[in-house]
Amino acid sequence: MTDQAYIQINELTRKFKDKVALNQINLTVKQGELFGLVGPDGAGKTTLLRTLAGLLTITEGEVLVDGFDLRKDPESLKSHLGYMAQEFSLYGKLSVLENMQFFAELYDVSPSQQKERFPKLLEFARLTEFQNRRAANLSGGMKKKLALACTLVHQPPILLLDEPTTGVDPISRREFWKILNNLHVQGTTIMVSTPYMDEADRCSQVALIYRGSIVECDSPAAIRGQLAGEMLRIITSDWLRAREVLLPLPGVKEVQSYGEALHVLVDSTSIRTRAVEKALTGNGLEIKEIREITPRMEEAFISLIRKMDRA
Numbered sequence: 001m002t003d004q005a006y007i008q009i010n011e012l013t014r015k016f017k018d019k020v021a022l023n024q025i026n027l028t029v030k031q032g033e034l035f036g037l038v039g040p041d042g043a044g045k046t047t048l049l050r051t052l053a054g055l056l057t058i059t060e061g062e063v064l065v066d067g068f069d070l071r072k073d074p075e076s077l078k079s080h081l082g083y084m085a086q087e088f089s090l091y092g093k094l095s096v097l098e099n100m101q102f103f104a105e106l107y108d109v110s111p112s113q114q115k116e117r118f119p120k121l122l123e124f125a126r127l128t129e130f131q132n133r134r135a136a137n138l139s140g141g142m143k144k145k146l147a148l149a150c151t152l153v154h155q156p157p158i159l160l161l162d163e164p165t166t167g168v169d170p171i172s173r174r175e176f177w178k179i180l181n182n183l184h185v186q187g188t189t190i191m192v193s194t195p196y197m198d199e200a201d202r203c204s205q206v207a208l209i210y211r212g213s214i215v216e217c218d219s220p221a222a223i224r225g226q227l228a229g230e231m232l233r234i235i236t237s238d239w240l241r242a243r244e245v246l247l248p249l250p251g252v253k254e255v256q257s258y259g260e261a262l263h264v265l266v267d268s269t270s271i272r273t274r275a276v277e278k279a280l281t282g283n284g285l286e287i288k289e290i291r292e293i294t295p296r297m298e299e300a301f302i303s304l305i306r307k308m309d310r311a
Contacts, residue, residue: 005064006031006158006189007052012061014051021047023212024061029191029205034184036203036220037193038301044212045193046086049160052191053083065158079107082156086163088143092136096127096146099135100153107154117153124179125149141172148179159183161192165199177202197298208301215304224300229253230269232276233293234262237286245283249275256302261289263299 007029014022022044029035037045050056052063054074063070068077090099100121104114122128125145130138135146144164151159161180165173177199184190192203200206201220208215208223216223236242239260246255246264251272254265266272269292280287 005029006033006066007191008062008064009052010062010064012048012051012063013059014047014056015059021212022051025209025212025214027207027214027217029189031189032184032187033189033205034180034203035189035191036200036206037191037209038195038197038200038206038297039193039209040305041195043209045209046162047212048209049083049162049191049193053081053160054078055083079154080156081158081160082151082154083160084147084151084162084164086166088147090135090143090147090150093134095132095134096122096138096149097131099146100150103150104153109154114153117155121149121152124152124182126175139172141168141175144168144172144176145179148176152183157187157189159188159190159192161190163193163195166195173199197296197301200297200301206297208304210305210308215308220297223304224295224297227265227295227300227303229265229267231293231295231299232264232266232269232273233289233291234264234276234280234287235260235289236262236280237288241283242280242285245279245285246276249279251275254303254306256299263293265295265299265303 005028009025009027012022012025013020025048037048039045047056051058054070054077058071065077066080070077094102100118101114122131125148127142127145127149130142135143138146165176180190194200203220205217206220206223207217234242239257239262242262243255246252251267252264253267256263277287277290
């Protein structure tokens with residue numbers, strides 16, 4: 001990875017009539033970077049990626065991709081970009097190989113280049129033995145890998161992937177990320193949106209987007225480091241009541257719910273743990289578990305969103 005800005009987004013705004021979907025977005029993606037885009041449904045992730053892919057026009061602002069101005073000359077970027085939509089958008093009646101051939105012809109990949117690239121892509125995506133199977137008959141994970149193979153058929157230096165692992169099983173998700181990591185190592189610039197915080201942790205940089213605006217953009221470690229304090233994981237006999245008891249306590253900065261567990265941000269676990277235990281038991285709550293944990297991207301993201309809502 002180099003320090004060169006490969007994708008430069010300046011004050012990007014995208015409106016749908018009176019609705020602002022993207023609000024003055026500023027981002028820099030370096031060449032060879034694995035860049036993550038995280039946010040809840042409706043935050044603007046898909047709109048941003050579709051705009052970068054040239055599928056949506058720019059209302060205001062500027063996007064430069066590898067030196068090309070997306071607003072002035074979107075066609076010049078066609079060969080530089082590979083865009084993979086969130087929904088399965090291939091042809092179900094065509095086989096794996098026929099779908100790849102269709103996309104190769106769409107991007108003017110010559111027959112000789114197809115002959116050279118297809119076996120490598122099929123092996124890379126672990127689809128060699130399924131190349132004659134109709135796309136409609138593939139599993140969810142295989143469909144995602146086929147979509148990626150079709151996206152890579154013209155060897156674009158930049159990949160834009162919209163929640164590529166949503167709806168697939170954990171094993172397929174892991175395999176897909178192995179493929180992405182290999183592409184990253186080979187120098188491909190990847191911008192990927194994801195609802196999974198463990199995937200965001202795999203990225204070199206992560207942008208948190210909320211209500212069309214960038215909340216934070218930094219390395220995963222730096223974002224996690226913004227949680228000012230230490231965290232306790234607590235499971236009691238009644239998490240709702242426990243939450244009510246814990247929120248007013250001195251030193252408790254935040255309480256997040258994860259199923260029956262509470263993740264409690266405090267200024268110091270060594271100082272506050274005894275007081276937390278006393279408050280819970282004093283209110284008739286049985287403590288099933290209480291221990292210090294290392295904050296994850298998920299806790300940091302929720303904390304940042306809450307701060308934005310309070311602002």
